[in-house]
Amino acid sequence: MAQDLRYTKEHEWVRVEGDLATVGITDYAAHQLGDIVFVELPEIGRSLAQFGTVGVIESVKAVSDLFAPISGEVVETNAELSGSPELVNGDPFGRGWMLRIRIADSSQLDALLDQAAYEELTREG
Amino acid sequence: MTQARDGLLATPLADRHRALGARMVEFAGWSMPVQYAGILEEHRAVRTRAGLFDLSHMGELFVEGADAAKALGYALVSEPAALQVGRAHYSMICFPDGGVLDDLIVYRLGEERFMVVANASNAAAVSDALAERIKGFNVVLDDRSLATALVAIQGPLSLQVTAPLTDVPIADLRYYAIGDGHVAGIPALVARTGYTGEDGFEVFVEVGSAGRVWDALMEAGRSAGVVPVGLGARDTLRLEAGMPLYGNELGPDTTPYEAGLGRVVKLGKEGDFVGRAALEKAEADGPRKKLVGLAVRGRGIARHGYELFADDRRTGVVTSGTLSPTLGEPIAMAYSAPADAEPGTILEVKIRDQRVPAQVVVLPFYRRAT
Numbered sequence: 001m002a003q004d005l006r007y008t009k010e011h012e013w014v015r016v017e018g019d020l021a022t023v024g025i026t027d028y029a030a031h032q033l034g035d036i037v038f039v040e041l042p043e044i045g046r047s048l049a050q051f052g053t054v055g056v057i058e059s060v061k062a063v064s065d066l067f068a069p070i071s072g073e074v075v076e077t078n079a080e081l082s083g084s085p086e087l088v089n090g091d092p093f094g095r096g097w098m099l100r101i102r103i104a105d106s107s108q109l110d111a112l113l114d115q116a117a118y119e120e121l122t123r124e125g
Numbered sequence: 126m127t128q129a130r131d132g133l134l135a136t137p138l139a140d141r142h143r144a145l146g147a148r149m150v151e152f153a154g155w156s157m158p159v160q161y162a163g164i165l166e167e168h169r170a171v172r173t174r175a176g177l178f179d180l181s182h183m184g185e186l187f188v189e190g191a192d193a194a195k196a197l198g199y200a201l202v203s204e205p206a207a208l209q210v211g212r213a214h215y216s217m218i219c220f221p222d223g224g225v226l227d228d229l230i231v232y233r234l235g236e237e238r239f240m241v242v243a244n245a246s247n248a249a250a251v252s253d254a255l256a257e258r259i260k261g262f263n264v265v266l267d268d269r270s271l272a273t274a275l276v277a278i279q280g281p282l283s284l285q286v287t288a289p290l291t292d293v294p295i296a297d298l299r300y301y302a303i304g305d306g307h308v309a310g311i312p313a314l315v316a317r318t319g320y321t322g323e324d325g326f327e328v329f330v331e332v333g334s335a336g337r338v339w340d341a342l343m344e345a346g347r348s349a350g351v352v353p354v355g356l357g358a359r360d361t362l363r364l365e366a367g368m369p370l371y372g373n374e375l376g377p378d379t380t381p382y383e384a385g386l387g388r389v390v391k392l393g394k395e396g397d398f399v400g401r402a403a404l405e406k407a408e409a410d411g412p413r414k415k416l417v418g419l420a421v422r423g424r425g426i427a428r429h430g431y432e433l434f435a436d437d438r439r440t441g442v443v444t445s446g447t448l449s450p451t452l453g454e455p456i457a458m459a460y461s462a463p464a465d466a467e468p469g470t471i472l473e474v475k476i477r478d479q480r481v482p483a484q485v486v487v488l489p490f491y492r493r494a495t
Contacts, residue, residue, distance in 0.1 A: 034357065035165040037448040038424055056477065058426050060164045060447055061357055089163075 005093075006069070006109060007118035008051070013093065014069045014112060016103070021070050024097040025057065025088065028122045033059040036088045041066075041077040041099055048072060048101060050108050055098065057088070070108050072101040131156065136181035137274055137335040145353050152356060153246035155182040160355040167358035168450040171321055175280030176354035177342055180327070181335060184248025185273040186241040186255060190264030193237045199398050200258035201231065201241075202381060204391040208233040213301045213318060216241075217381055217389055218251055223403030224377035225384070227251050228369065230318055232303045240303075240314070240329075242275075244371045258399055274335030278342055278351070279325030279362075281493075286346040287326055291315060295326060309341035320359065322366025322491055361447050364456065367418060367489030373429055373444040374416055374458055380404065383412040383460070385488070414441060415466035418488040419474070421446070421455035423481035427474040428457075434473045434480065435465040443474060449490055456490050457483065 006014045011029035015022045030036065038058040048054050048068040055066035077099045080087060088096035103109075113121065133156040142149065147158035158179065161167060170176050188197055194206035203216035213232040217225050227247035232240040243251040252268045259266060278287055288295055293304035293315045303316040314329040330338050343351070360370070369375050374384055381390050381404070390404055421427050427446040432439055446457035457474070465472060468487050473480040 034160060035163050038426065040424070056425075058448075060361060060450075061159070063426070063428065 006112035006114065007121075008067060008069045008112060009121060010065075010067045012067060012069045014109075016106075016109065019103050019106070020075065021072065021101045021103050022097050023069055023099050023101060024092055025066070026118070026122075027092045030089045030092045030096070033057060033062060033064060035060045036085045039066075039081040039085050039088065039098065041081070042074050044074050044077065046074045048074060050111070066098065068101065069112060070101060070103055070105075072104040074099055075102050076100040134182070134271075136179055137332045138179045138181065138276075138339050141336065141339060142179065142353070147353070147355060150356070153182060153244075155245060157182060158353070158355040160357045161353050164355070164357040164361060165450050167352060167354040168361050170350065170352045171280045171323055171354055171358065171362055172451055173281070174350040174352075175278055175282040175286055175325070175346060176352055176358070177339065177346065178277040178279065178354050178359060179275075179339070180277050181274040181332070182245035183275055184243035184245065184251060184268070184270040185275070185329065186243060186248075186252055187238065187267040187269055188241060188255070188259070188264055189238045189267065190262070191237055192262040192264045193239055195396070196259040196262035196264040197231065197239055197241070198394060198396060199262070200255055201229070202390040202398065202400060202404065203231065204394040205231050205233065205239060206394075207391075210235055211302055211304065212299075213303055213316060215301075215389060217375075217386070218254060219381070219400035219404065220377060221400055221403065223380045223400050223407050225371070225375045225379055225381060226254060226377070228371055228375055232314075232316060234303065234305070234314070247371060272332055274330050274332045274338075275327060276330070276335060276338050276342065277319055277325060277327045278346070279319045279321040279354075280323045280351075282346070282349045282351065283323070283325040286342065286349055286351055287315075290341055290345055308338050311338055313338065320366075320368055321362040322368070322489065323362075323493055360445075361450055364445050364447055364458065365449055365451055365489065365491035367458070369416070369458075370445060379414075379460075380407045380412070382407050383414050383416065385416045412463055414460040415463045416444070416488075417459055417461050417466045418486045418490060419443070419446075419457040419459055419472070419483040420486045421457060421474060421481060421483045423455075423476075423479075425476040425479070425481055426455050426457075427459070427476060427481070427483060432475045433459050433461055433483075434475065435462070435470070440465045440472065451491050458488070461485070
């Protein structure tokens, strides 16, 4: 887990660079879901509300919603995941990233967890 | 068997599963391994090499006595009297109304001795029903579910891995046959049965010896690439093989005929049996629904409970679905109206807010090369 990330209670991570937020799911979430076989991501240009549902992650065993960690507009999604969803399991913080959002209101980042708080959350299970 | 702190039953292999990195889940009151390395990897290991399963949660009910065959013939829909000693068959125990109480494997261990293997989720109910139904017969029911462990090895390398460990002549053991002997020096019943669509064996031992049998099979299989396999891959394997799962394809609202398993019901056998009148009527009337295989032609997995449509008419419901690891495509089993069950028919599954096309295909999805 990298130090520069923020997290949601739903196990998404966010990396902020300028006004862009890159979003994925954590290694904890990927491990809990097991082998991921489909990732449904939102259309480019769609406007997202913080903590709203933006996509779906299907593993062999379960289906799980993907939530927006922050409000904003979708500027890019990871096209590689449609052919290689297993990247989310193999490299959740890297090539398994899911989408980039142009941040509408950076003060919303304060509602996210830092590294220590997220680690605390996953320890509790 | 021991009771874990969380109130769940633990198999004698629980510590080994944790040491192997298994994720444990609750299943039918038991703490069971759902996966070790991952469902896809475990699935592929069973299809190409072999995998080891802890199935100690399943129920083992021994029925013994002069009337054993007759008593089971009354309690079950199959005809255990027709089994030769050392052979087994797939069976069901039905409610008086013809609905399925459980699906079973019945092994004939002797002229007057049978072992009935029940699903963990139904083991207590089957035991109770059998006890009730065999009253008046000269027979004794011995529920050894908690005293018996079951280790299965499944996959094309099962024979070569297991043969050096056992004095049961398993190379000559026929499919759905069982032998009495030893595995790794431990008294065991070894059956050529399974729930994966592959060749393989199921080894029944006393719980106290399960660890030694597991260790011996793991060790013998190491160089051949045998891996432990959890309930997750067990489900994808049986689904590809078109095998029903109680609670999904089978249940009290379903007759064996609707599940495409009418061959299991022996209406021609002598004497009455529980469910006979209802099943005779069900067979004569024809099914109200039919179990179908579906090849899903779109993104997303059609899962248990998703609705199935023919044009705009709701025709049924998905009972099981996954991404087939072998085919690389989503597959499902479902009940549809009989008129919509013809192979080739294009139906639609409602996956979240979308209708995804799904073609009716002949089961199973996967059949091993023989």
